[in-house]
Amino acid sequence: MKLSDNTVLITGGTSGIGRALAAQFLARGATVLVTGRSAERLDEVRAALPGVHTFVCDQADPGSVAALCAEVVRAFPDLNVLINNAGIGLKLNLNDEARRLEDLEAEIRTNLIGPIQMVQLLLPHLKRQAGPVIVNVSSGLAFVPMPLKPIYCATKAAMHSYTQSLRAQLKATPVRVVELAPPAVRTAFNAGQEDINVKGAMDVTKFAEAAMRGLGRGRDEVLPGLTPVLRLIGRLNPRALIRAAEAERMGAAGAPRRP
Numbered sequence: 001m002k003l004s005d006n007t008v009l010i011t012g013g014t015s016g017i018g019r020a021l022a023a024q025f026l027a028r029g030a031t032v033l034v035t036g037r038s039a040e041r042l043d044e045v046r047a048a049l050p051g052v053h054t055f056v057c058d059q060a061d062p063g064s065v066a067a068l069c070a071e072v073v074r075a076f077p078d079l080n081v082l083i084n085n086a087g088i089g090l091k092l093n094l095n096d097e098a099r100r101l102e103d104l105e106a107e108i109r110t111n112l113i114g115p116i117q118m119v120q121l122l123l124p125h126l127k128r129q130a131g132p133v134i135v136n137v138s139s140g141l142a143f144v145p146m147p148l149k150p151i152y153c154a155t156k157a158a159m160h161s162y163t164q165s166l167r168a169q170l171k172a173t174p175v176r177v178v179e180l181a182p183p184a185v186r187t188a189f190n191a192g193q194e195d196i197n198v199k200g201a202m203d204v205t206k207f208a209e210a211a212m213r214g215l216g217r218g219r220d221e222v223l224p225g226l227t228p229v230l231r232l233i234g235r236l237n238p239r240a241l242i243r244a245a246e247a248e249r250m251g252a253a254g255a256p257r258r259p
């Protein structure tokens with residue numbers, strides 16, 4: 001994709017990857033729109049990234065997503081790039097009988113249903129633009145399930161699958177569809193989860209620079225950092241992280257630990 005002359009909507013731009021991508025696009029002269037759930041956090045982004053436009057939107061709420069899409073198309077008729085970035089990733093123990101179904105569904109609504117709804121509502125508009133691009137942010141964990149984050153990995157595997165089908169269905173249209181699959185990146189996303197995967201996590205600015213290089217090269221799949229390794233593991237040894245979790249549960253002495 002071309003990296004200049006864009007009007008870019010980035011969901012989840014109050015921190016981490018979304019915010020770093022917003023800075024990259026702003027530096028290239030783009031008009032940048034970011035979303036988040038909290039007006040205060042969006043105020044902070046406006047102070048840190050002068051020129052950015054912000055919108056309160058809860059991606060897990062279909063009404064909120066519909067209102068956002070109507071508003072941005074009305075206020076920014078040149079909108080040509082959608083980056084479906086907002087997401088949550090929860091460590092969940094599925095043995096926990098007290099957990100409410102609504103809590104389990106929140107991740108699916110945020111990571112999968114919200115982005116699909118964004119695409120559906122903005123697609124008619126994007127098809128009429130010059131250089132339209134949809135970037136879906138998945139994860140290296142789309143390729144290998146990690147039992148500690150069962151719903152998250154399922155949503156990202158679904159995002160990977162959906163993005164491939166979307167690309168195929170839009171082939172005859174001007175809309176390009178790109179999957180951006182981050183490896184572990186040091187952001188708030190991993191706060192409190194240092195036990196999982198963040199030891200070799202990538203710096204978020206370096207990640208955003210690598211992502212921009214990949215987007216600029218026009219690749220269908222942009223896989224910065226260690227993501228290609230995860231994808232290879234997913235092909236050669238798809239149960240690798242499941243086996244590692246099982247080994248960890250058994251403990252060194254071979255005695256099963258409590259789930």
Ligand SMILES: NC(=O)c1ccc[n+]([C@@H]2O[C@H](COP(=O)([O-])OP(=O)(O)OC[C@H]3O[C@@H](n4cnc5c(N)ncnc54)[C@H](OP(=O)(O)O)[C@@H]3O)[C@@H](O)[C@H]2O)c1
Pocket residue numbers: 011012013014015016017018035036037038041057058059060085086087088089110137138139140141181182183184185186187188189190
């Ligand atoms: N960091 C990693 O290691 C990593 C690895 C692979 C993939 N990813 C993916 O990269 C994307 C960004 O993650 P990140 O690391 O930048 O995480 P982050 O720093 O926690 O940022 C997440 C962003 O999503 C927004 N968000 C969360 N729930 C939302 C909702 N319901 N509605 C609207 N916005 C919402 C947050 O905004 P508010 O909280 O202000 O609403 C925040 O701006 C996610 O899709 C994640 O799955 C991250």
